[in-house]
Amino acid sequence: MAGSNKANITPPRWLLAELSYKCPLQCPYCSNPLDYAKYPDELNTEDWKRVLSQARKMGAVQLGFSGGEPLTRQDLVELVSHARELGYYSNLITSGYGLTEQKIVDLKQAGLDHIQISIQASTQELNDHIAGTQTYQQKQEVARLIKKHGYPMVLCVVIHRANIHQMPQILEMAENLGADYLELANTQYYGWAHINRDVLLPTREQFEEAEKIAQAYKEKVAGKMKIYYVVPDYYESRPKACMNGWGTTFLTIAPDGTALPCHSARELPGLDCPNVKDYSIEQIWNESKTFNFFRGTEWMQEPCRSCDEKLKDFGGCRCQAYLFNGDMYSTDPVCSKSPERHRIDEAITSARATAMAGNEKPLVFRNSKNSRQF
Ligand code: FES
Numbered sequence: 001m002a003g004s005n006k007a008n009i010t011p012p013r014w015l016l017a018e019l020s021y022k023c024p025l026q027c028p029y030c031s032n033p034l035d036y037a038k039y040p041d042e043l044n045t046e047d048w049k050r051v052l053s054q055a056r057k058m059g060a061v062q063l064g065f066s067g068g069e070p071l072t073r074q075d076l077v078e079l080v081s082h083a084r085e086l087g088y089y090s091n092l093i094t095s096g097y098g099l100t101e102q103k104i105v106d107l108k109q110a111g112l113d114h115i116q117i118s119i120q121a122s123t124q125e126l127n128d129h130i131a132g133t134q135t136y137q138q139k140q141e142v143a144r145l146i147k148k149h150g151y152p153m154v155l156c157v158v159i160h161r162a163n164i165h166q167m168p169q170i171l172e173m174a175e176n177l178g179a180d181y182l183e184l185a186n187t188q189y190y191g192w193a194h195i196n197r198d199v200l201l202p203t204r205e206q207f208e209e210a211e212k213i214a215q216a217y218k219e220k221v222a223g224k225m226k227i228y229y230v231v232p233d234y235y236e237s238r239p240k241a242c243m244n245g246w247g248t249t250f251l252t253i254a255p256d257g258t259a260l261p262c263h264s265a266r267e268l269p270g271l272d273c274p275n276v277k278d279y280s281i282e283q284i285w286n287e288s289k290t291f292n293f294f295r296g297t298e299w300m301q302e303p304c305r306s307c308d309e310k311l312k313d314f315g316g317c318r319c320q321a322y323l324f325n326g327d328m329y330s331t332d333p334v335c336s337k338s339p340e341r342h343r344i345d346e347a348i349t350s351a352r353a354t355a356m357a358g359n360e361k362p363l364v365f366r367n368s369k370n371s372r373q374f
Contacts, residue, residue, distance in 0.1 A: 008296060009286055011059035012251040015088075016066060016263075017048065019076070020255050023068040023366075024097050026132025027120065029158055029193035029200060030366040031263050032068065037371035041256040045075040047276065049082050051253055054281035056086040060251065066093035068255065071103070077110045084111025091116060093156075096142035097135050104142075104149050115146050116154040116183075121162075122169035130162060132365045143177045155179040159210065160187045160200035161355060167210040171217040171227075179225055184214055186232035189347075190264045190319060192366045199361050201351035204235055234344050238309065239316025239332035246294035246318065251285065259284045261291055264319035268328050294318055301329050303337045 021036040033039075043051070052063070063083050070076055071094055083090045091114040092107065104115075119139050120130040127136040146153045155174045157163070163170070167184075174182040186207070187193045187200050202210070211229055218227045233240050243250045243262045252260040257276040260266060266273055274288045285291055293299070297310055304315040315321075316332020324333045324343045331338040354361060364370055 010248055012055060012249065012281075012285055013060060014062045014064070014250045015052070015055045015060040016064045016250065016252040017051070017070075017079075018066050018068065018252060018254050018263075019048070019070045019073045019079075021068040022072040023095070024133055025069070025095050025135065026365040026367045027130060027158070027192070028132075028196045028363040028365050029160060029187045031188070031191060031193075032366065033264070033266055034191050034195070034374035035371055036068075037368045039254065039256045039258075042073075043253075043255065043257045043276070045078060047257060048075075048079055051257075051276050051281060052079070052083055052086060052088070055251060056088060058282055058285065061087075061089060063088040063090045064093050065090065069095055069097065071098045077103075077106045080107055080112045081110040089113050091154075094118070095131070095135065096139045097133070099142045099145075101145050101149075104145050104151075108149055108151070112151070114154070115151050116156055117143055117146065118156045118158070119143070119173070120158070122166045122173045126163060126166070132367070140177070143179070147178045152180045153178065154181040154183055156183040156185060158185050158187055159202070160193075161202045161206065161351075162200070164202045164206050164210050167213045168217075171214065175221055175225055181226045181228065183228045183230065184210075185228075185230045189234070190323065191267075192364065194323060196363050197347060198351045198354040199363055201234065201348065202232070203352050203355055204348070207232060207235055233317075233320075233334045234348055236334055237336040239313050239320070239334040241313045242317035242320075242332075245314040247285070247291040248295070251281070259288070259290070261294075262317075262319060265290070268319060268322055299329055301331070303335075304331050307337065 020042055021032055021039065070092060080090055090112055092112055093116045096117040117139065120127040124136040128134045155177060157170050189197050193200060214227055214229045246261050252263055253276060254260060258273045259276055260273055265271060271290045271293060273290045274284045300310065300315050304310050316334060318328050320332050321330045322328040325340050333340040333343050
């Protein structure tokens, strides 16, 4: 543990428990690491309970159970029940595949507050193609069961070039399914999405048209369904305040117990991410080198260092800076003040050229065979 200025550290608020990298789906934009197959180990039930307890004691209030697919864990109901005893607001982030009515009832009785289910498209053909498995019918059925059993439902649709033309149908589908919230999450280009970027990144015209349709629908369903349209940062001129600032709010625990300040942090060099089997959450959050690496503003280079917006966006995303610039301390290249902004523009141009050529590149699907190449 490296030690730090504890006076500036606020406790974690959001705990994301990635219970397992196992997943029956193969989405080509998955946020799990490309080399996830190298990490087959999973924490046992007692380890997870300890993590939940320690994070709650520090002040975490929101808990997401995710993966991979969290339903692959046999102890999910037990963990939800433990979370309820601790007083978390808990959310299951699932593909819905394998979620039976009995499991929905059991999870409700155990105290689960909220379910977020993903659907890949508004049609069976495209959903099943993107998911790499036949899941459309079951997802529709599970969405209805979630509502039947009185959960607030978030429907999450990751948006990319293959489904952006379905925006009107996606909005109608969400309304028909009775979603309370519809998250239209434009793909974030890390990991699997990054290697598929030329095929997935919409053109600016597509993105602007889709946003217009979503905004109009928002007004139509006001008071009934909330719509969040998460904009693709490549088309912005300022970077996102990734993770609300490093080590300020979000704590992710990977299936093997590695503690991460963001889902991609394992891919940054020299961070030595700690494991919950070796340290307490309090030690990890307050004292580890990893969580202190990009806290505050001391680490910043120019133009961030003297920028009057540095406390607004914290220099953007460290993983994106590393991915594009090979320098994790540099300004996120999305920023128009970054000398590397041209790299984002080149990525947009390259994806556009692929779109114009008719998407001739094949998608790389997230599965263990492909993962073993990384
Ligand atoms: Fe790692 Fe943004 S995803 S800092």
